[in-house]
Amino acid sequence: MNINTHENIDQSLCGEPVSVAEGSSEVRLTCTGNMAADGSGLVHGGFIFGMADYAAMLSVNHPNVVLAGAESRFLKPSQVGDVLIAKAHEQENDGRKHIIKVDVSCNGDVVFSGTFTCFVTKEHVLAGA
Structure with missing residues (x-):
């Protein structure tokens, strides 16, 4: 599992990668x-x-x-102690623009569903800032 992005993210707040493959991931x-x-x-x-x-x-x-936009729905509440699993799958890829579908579940029940529009920029968005 080779991770090339968001290397400094706090995984205690955003989740721990379980698997990362081309066009998919699980957290x-x-x-x-x-x-x-x-x-x-x-x-x-x-x-x-x-x-x-x-x-x-x-x-x-x-x-x-980078994230350009998202459409999301919260389907069920989550509470302290819940273990959530996010599964992401690429729906479209034109090289620069990627559309990613993500479902988050708890004990087999989907609690969140979203579609994320991501872009790969030529350089880091803060380059030259």
Whole structure:
């Protein structure tokens, strides 16, 4: 598993890569207390979105991949203690533009589904900044 992107990401917040292959990836995240939005243990959706985004980036796996847009749906709540699995699969690839479908599940139930539009830029987006 050779990872070429997002090498400094905090995997405790965005998930740990389980597999990375050309056009696909799988990421695992255990929801922890610091992700809770309230006293009930409801996990803030930003962590789930971040996990799905990371899975999309890994499926492209290029140092200059960036997110351009996303359509997403939260289907079921997640809570502290849940173990989430994000599976990303490339739907389209024209060399520069990649469309990635990501489903996040918990115990076999899909809790999040999204389509991510990613671009591979010629140089890092912060080059020259």
